[in-house]
Amino acid sequence: MRNALLIISLALIVVLGFSFGCGATCDRIEKDRNKFLERVASNEDTHMEVTIPFVTADKLISRQVSKMKPMDIDVPGMGNLGSYFGKLSIKPRGVKLRAARENHVGLRLKFDVRESGKKVFTMSVDTEIKPKIDLEKGVVAIGFGPKDLKSVKPKMSKGAKKDLGGLIYKKIPRAARMFVSRKIVDQAAGSIVSFLVSSFYKTFKDKLLPKMGDLSRIELQLPDVPVRKLTIRSFGKAGGALRFLIVTDLPVRKGIVSDDEDPTVLPDGLIAVRTSGSTLAQMANWAMAKGLVPDRYDKKGKPRKDGELRPGLDWIPGKRPMKIYIWDLDKPCMRVDMGANAKVLVKGDKVEIKATDAKVENVDASAFTKAGVWFYALWKDAIKMSKKASSEMKFKVAGQKMVSKVVMAELDDDELTVGLSLVAEK
Numbered sequence: 001m002r003n004a005l006l007i008i009s010l011a012l013i014v015v016l017g018f019s020f021g022c023g024a025t026c027d028r029i030e031k032d033r034n035k036f037l038e039r040v041a042s043n044e045d046t047h048m049e050v051t052i053p054f055v056t057a058d059k060l061i062s063r064q065v066s067k068m069k070p071m072d073i074d075v076p077g078m079g080n081l082g083s084y085f086g087k088l089s090i091k092p093r094g095v096k097l098r099a100a101r102e103n104h105v106g107l108r109l110k111f112d113v114r115e116s117g118k119k120v121f122t123m124s125v126d127t128e129i130k131p132k133i134d135l136e137k138g139v140v141a142i143g144f145g146p147k148d149l150k151s152v153k154p155k156m157s158k159g160a161k162k163d164l165g166g167l168i169y170k171k172i173p174r175a176a177r178m179f180v181s182r183k184i185v186d187q188a189a190g191s192i193v194s195f196l197v198s199s200f201y202k203t204f205k206d207k208l209l210p211k212m213g214d215l216s217r218i219e220l221q222l223p224d225v226p227v228r229k230l231t232i233r234s235f236g237k238a239g240g241a242l243r244f245l246i247v248t249d250l251p252v253r254k255g256i257v258s259d260d261e262d263p264t265v266l267p268d269g270l271i272a273v274r275t276s277g278s279t280l281a282q283m284a285n286w287a288m289a290k291g292l293v294p295d296r297y298d299k300k301g302k303p304r305k306d307g308e309l310r311p312g313l314d315w316i317p318g319k320r321p322m323k324i325y326i327w328d329l330d331k332p333c334m335r336v337d338m339g340a341n342a343k344v345l346v347k348g349d350k351v352e353i354k355a356t357d358a359k360v361e362n363v364d365a366s367a368f369t370k371a372g373v374w375f376y377a378l379w380k381d382a383i384k385m386s387k388k389a390s391s392e393m394k395f396k397v398a399g400q401k402m403v404s405k406v407v408m409a410e411l412d413d414d415e416l417t418v419g420l421s422l423v424a425e426k
Contacts, residue, residue: 026333029364033327033335036312037289041228045255046245047279048223049264049272050393054097054240056269057218060422062094064215064398070114071208075192086116088192090208093122095216099236100128105142106234109149109212113160113196120167121160123196127152135227140244143217146201146209154200156193165189219396225283226250233258238265250282254317256415270407270419273393277315277342277414280353281323284313317414322355337362344411351409351418393420401425 070089091112098106109125129148132141165186172180201209222230222244229247234240237260245258256276264272288295288311294303296310308330314323320339328334340355395402404420411417 026329026331029327029333029335030329032364033310033312033329036325039251041247041249041251043252043255044229044247045252045276046258047248047250047252047255047275048225048246049256049258049274050220050244050246051264051266051272051274052242052244053265053269053271054242056271056422057242058094058096059269060395060397060402061216061218062096064400065092065094065212068092068208068211068215070117071204073113073196073203075195089114089117090123090196090204091119092208092212095212097234097240097242098126099234099240103232104128104130105232105242107144107216109216111154113164115164115167121163122157123154123160125149125152125154125200131232133230133232135222135230138222138224138227140220140222140230140232141217142219144213146205146213149201149205149209152201154197156197161186161190161193164192215398217396217398220244221394222246223393225286233260235260235263237263241265248279248282250279250286252276252282253278253315254414255279264417266408266417266419268407268421270421271393271404273418273420275416277317277321277411277416280416281313281315315414320357320359320361321414335362335364336360342411344409344416346406346409349405349407351406353411353416394425395422 068091070091073088073090075088091114093110093112096108096110098108100106106126106128109127111123111125112119113121113123127144127148129142129144134140165182165188168189169177169182169185172185196203223246225246226249227246228249231245233243233245235243241263243258243263247255254276255278256274264274266272284293287293296304296307298304298307299309308328310327310329312325312327314325315321316323320341322340322342324338324340326334326336326338337360338358339361340358343354343356345352345354393404395404401424402422403425404422406418407421408419409416
């Protein structure tokens, strides 16, 4: 009823031909609009945080790496014992991300050592790499090459020598065991393990590691916003995760606080995207300035290239934090400030933010038109870009394109958290 009365009142004002006295000049209104548009970034807050659980990345990478065929191993110095067991081979098993120092990513490469196609023991190689960041293109690439492993020695699973020695000894005919002691067999098994440790890089650098590096490469397309700074961090709590802290060139009032002691980890391995309400508003302003969403409307709330009304968005913590400022630079000039509360919903795989309890908070003009009527359409159009920029992220794993789908979203304490799952792009 209250909204209906407001709309009727606004309509009457229009019909009466703006009979109220004008307290604002067009020059002042235009300067006010320009001042809003010319704001610049004023802090180093994190504007957006993307957290990828290790388990999610590991599954994507290992799925590709596990498809690799085994590579045969020629072990020298086995003598007559070599005839008692089949061909040894090494089979890539997967890659696991691990915590590392800032702007680095830890990787653990895992392999199965097989005899006649059957796993005997496992081995792993730990390394640390620095992702390649291209802020201009908005791409972060995480991958390794053989050169990253030069100074790293593989680690064998517990009991590797014993397991291999037992396998060899079992294959020696009973009649021959009286001439070949278990000690000699265990020494031979130890030689094989030592060979793998000492010559891993030399043996596998040309055929195994390049292919494995290609298959474990992850590329992340950053959200479509002007990124000024990107910091990569990782932590081992709650299963571990990789975190991207993004600072934009937007005039954000307040960002978010990233806490490694209490990281944002969502259930079911979902990727978490956190952003502040202020960042959402400024992303929408940026989208309008770039022509990605309408930036002018007529007095009926319809997007028009020559529309009289020019909107701007803001987010100020407190009562009705969602703010929409409306400028009309045509006589009679005006500025209208509106505020609303916010409600976030997930419909299908889309995030929807609805305005509730909308209210005109200030008017700098003699009168204004049906701003209350078209407020909802304007916010809906503006938030579409915010949703796209903050949640629709693209990945590549071993060249396979992946797209994110929204699974959950919640708005709390002036921050939006979106949970994403990844699916292969069709």
